[in-house]
Every structure is written in structure tokens, then in C-alpha cells.
Amino acid sequence: MAETAISVRNLYKIFGDDDRAMVEKVKAGMSKQELLAEHGHVLGLKDINIDMPAAGIQVVMGLSGSGKSTLIRHLNRLIEPSAGEIVVGSDNVLDMSAKQLREFRRHRISMVFQRFGLLPHKTVIDNVSYGLAVMGKTKDEQRTGALRWIERVGLSGYEENYPAQLSGGMQQRVGLARALATDADILLMDEAFSALDPLIRTDMQGILLDLQKELHKTIVFITHDLDEALRLGDRIAILRDGEIVQQGTGQEIVLKPADDYISSFVREVNRGRVIKVETVMDPVSDASPAQGIEVPEGTILEEAARQMSEADVVNAQVIRDGRPVGQITMRQVMAAIATPVLKDAMAA
């Protein structure tokens, strides 16, 4: 994939006073339960390695208590690791002095929180300009910057309201605008939409994807919801009990779950929205005549099926760089959407 923006290397986090010594024990094979029972330390993260793509959305998914918040807070060093490295661009975050770290947080990385984390005594516009105020920008610069993002997230007219006067969805737009206003390249989002109603959540996902199309930020998005992970993530890492159990694209995870734990997750997924046409197509041979409509590579099955039935055909050609590379039939598409496991198709 694209170049790496954030690289997490051999990261360990153990909660307790003597965490560094405990890292050795965990490396030697001590389990989370033993560590807690024998030494009273909590294993938060164990040997995490992730390369997060620049200008892409890296999702970290896991159940509650799996260590997602702990992991994302290492990226801007709100939590100090017990061992390991975090490299952003060419800088090791752990080598930064307190002052360098403040500058790093002001200009290069920003964050959106699950319960919004807004300042209840400040108005919407003052909340959105908070990051700019911290940087020491003038009142005018703060105002211009804040107004631009308030408009971009659709909150014009609410500038002088207080957070408590807004609905949850609107409050999180404030949170998003505040994070975007600093122009940082990296955006951390810790279960940013989890506190919202399902419809509003889908709305916010749409807003985020729209913004991402034009902004190309490096986004690290935490969620416990697989559908959200699949919709947003260019890459997904699955965390369980502080360990990464699988990493890959959404399609890879749905088609080749690494273990029973992940299988149980992906069973309920709407495959038509995850699997892409090239996964199920038959490669073209010169013999096969062109049939049906053309769909570009990367189209999801649901969309291909919709286009075929709209055109009233049962065949389609998959196009890459203007040239046909494969053929699909409506039957293949339907079978792929319905079949629970498609290992063979992937292997092909």
C-alpha cells in the first residue's frame, strides 16, 4: 500500500508501578492473568506492530476493554509506553521533550473523543478555535479558521451556542471541526461515533468519508463496530486482550478470518458491501466474447448487482485501466454474497 505515516513497533503497555520490569516477564511468556495474580500489574498492550498508511484510514477494532483507547493514546503520547517505539514521519514520538511534544500535538496530530471532550463553558466557535488559541494565533486568525470549519461540518448558525444546547451528533461535529481546525495531518478518532444514534452515526461516517476525499488525512479510527470498521477502514487491525489478532483490508478479514473469534465477528457482515468484483471474477480469455455492462475494478458486489439489474443483463466485465480483466455473472455475485466462506475464491 501507500507509504507509512505512523509506525508502531514492539509496543508494550503494562499498568502498574514496576511496568518496565514486567515487560521482560511478558516477553518470557507470562499471561495477562498470571501477571495480574502474581504481580498486580495489568497487561494493557502486548507487542503491537502496525504500519498505518499515509492519507488513509486505519481502523483499530476490538471489543470493549481490548486496549483500543490505550493504543490510540500512545500515538500522541497521552499514555507513556512500557516498551516499544512510535515513529511518526521521521520522528520518534518517545524521544520528544515536553516542549517538542506540545508542538507536535499543536501542529501535527489532533484528536476526536468518544464523549466529545468539549469545553462546556465555551461556545461552539470558541471550542472550535481552541487548538488555534493554544497555538497563539491572533483572535482574527482564530475566528476565520473556526468559521471555515464550522461551515464545513454544517454548523453555521450555531456559533454562539453552548455544547449542552446541541444534540449529540452536532456536538461531535464541533469535536470534528475542532480537530480539523488545527490543520494537523493526523487525526485520531477514539470511538468518535459510538455514542451516537445509529442513523446519526451513519450520517457522520458519510461526512467523514466526504471530508477525507478532499483532505487526505492520515486517520486512525477506533471502533467496536465491524460494519463501521468495514465502511471506513482502508486497513483494519483487530485487537483482543491487548494483542493484534489480525490485520488487513476489510475484504481480507471478511474472507479469511484468522481464527474463530474473528469468524464469529464477520458472520453477520453484509458481504455485498465488502467483497469486490475482482475477487469473484473469472479472468478473461481471448476466446470469451465481451458481454453485458462494464464495471471498474474495486466495485463492491452490491453495487455491481444493482447496475446489472438496472441494465437488465446478467453479465458484466471488470475493467482495469480501460482494459477488461475479467468476467462476472449475476449468479457468481449472488453466490458470493450468500456464501459464508469464500476461501477458494481468494485462493484462486
Place this chain on the structure above:
Amino acid sequence: MDWLTEFPQLPGRDLRLLSRTIDQYYRSFSRAYGDDIEAFFRPLLDFLLWFETLLQQTPWFIVLAAIVAIVWFASRSLKITIGTAIALILIGVFGMWEDTMSTLSIIVVSTLLSIVIGLPIGILMSRSDKVQAAINPILDVMQTMPSFVYLIPIVMLLGIGLIPGLLVVVIYAMPPIIRLTNLGIRLVDKEVLEAANAFGSSNWQKLTQVQLPLSLPTIMAGINQTIMMALAMVVVASLIGVRGLGQPVLQAITNQYFTQGLLNGLAIVAIAIVFDRASQAYGRRLQRHREAAHG
């Protein structure tokens, strides 16, 4: 078998020697440094006297109008404002205007002093568990030690007068603001503080933009308690020469003037209620942004 029925105590001679030695040391300390300490507090005395004179020399109707206006702007409540005006008029009619002005001035100055000293101490406590653990017992002693007891060293050190009186009031009234500043800052929403950190706020920015504003309601409750305790202490402080409503009360006790005691007592109660209601209404107004628009 004496020690079974009587608590075995130090011999009376030793006890007397002990207290005499300590007293002597303290007395020589106060002889050596008393004047310096008094000089140190001199500006405070000047300010207090200036303020008292201001309240007493300004025509009564201007002072009354000013107080009523302040109460109105703090509380925005017609009920509290009218109540204040009536209370002040009654105080004047019953001949307690001058004493009330003295009491008001010492309350205002001692409250300001308590805030200026107490707020930073509370902030320090909130930043470190060690500091908190060290200061809490001192606050406990300050609050439970009978107030007459610390009149003694202060009088030995500074004699009788306004400054020692002010100090006594401040020492007695300061603990609530320290405690509640500490508590308020510690109770600030963790996620909001984390957000401030995530945007690279300096400690000062966190304190002024997040911690103090969010703990303001709690701090206001502390200031309110401080004012109430200062009012309670003014009567005791009149024992060592603080002018104001406390002195007529003291006089009434020694001479059995029931009506005079009652009237002056009621005046203190009236001031307490005015301060209390006005500061609480102000505190509630600060909180208004927390209310949802619909419901």
C-alpha cells in the same frame, strides 16, 4: 496503686516549667520580630482602614444604592435585591449603620485575602497528592481548633487591634476555599482535560482555560462558605478590638442588654443572608450554559 484511679500525669512542677519555657521562647520571638511582622501587614491595615472610611464617609444613600446595584448585577433576582434594600434600611433605622459598614469592610477584605492566599494553595494541592496529604491535616486543625485558642499567639505577637483581628478571621475562614478549590479541580471531567492535553495546551493554558473555569461553581461554593465563616468569626474577633457589629454584641453579653444583642445579631444574620443568596445566585448564573436548550 494511684495510677489505677488517677491518670499518671507529669508532676505539676514539670508542666509549669514546660509551658513557661515555651511561652518565654515565644515571647522573645514576638519581641524580636513583632514589629517587623506588624510592618509587613501595614499596607493591609491601610487598605482596610481606607475601605472602612470609604464606606462610612460616603453618604449612606450612595453606599446603599451601590450595594443594591452590586446585588442586582450578581443575582439578577428582584426578590434578593429588594430583600437586601429592606435589610439595609432597617439596619440604618435601628442605628447600626456605622457598625455594619465596619463589619462589611472587614468581611470584604478578609474574603479577598482568603481568596488571594487560598486559591493558589488549593491549586497546588490539586496538582500533587503529596501536597494534599501534607496540607489536609493542617486544614483540619485550623477548622476544629477552638477559635479562642489562636487568638492567644496572635495577640501575643501583634497585640490588640485590627490587623490581628483580620488575621484571626482569615485563618478561620480560609480552609473552605482551599478545600473546595482543590476538590473542584480534581473533579474536572477527565476527558475534557485529556482533550486540552491532546491539543498541546501548556499547564497555564490548562489551568486558565479548563480547570479554573470548570471548577468555578465549586470554588464559588467555597467562597460562600468562607464568607459565612468570616461573619461568624467577626464576633469573636471583636474580643481583640475589631470594630463592627461584634462589639455591641460583646457589650450586650457583659451588661445583659438583651435587645441590643438581638438587634446586632439580627444585623449579622441579615448580612449573611444577603451575601449567601447573592453569591449563590451568581454561582447559578455562571452555570447556565450547562442547561440544555430544550428541557
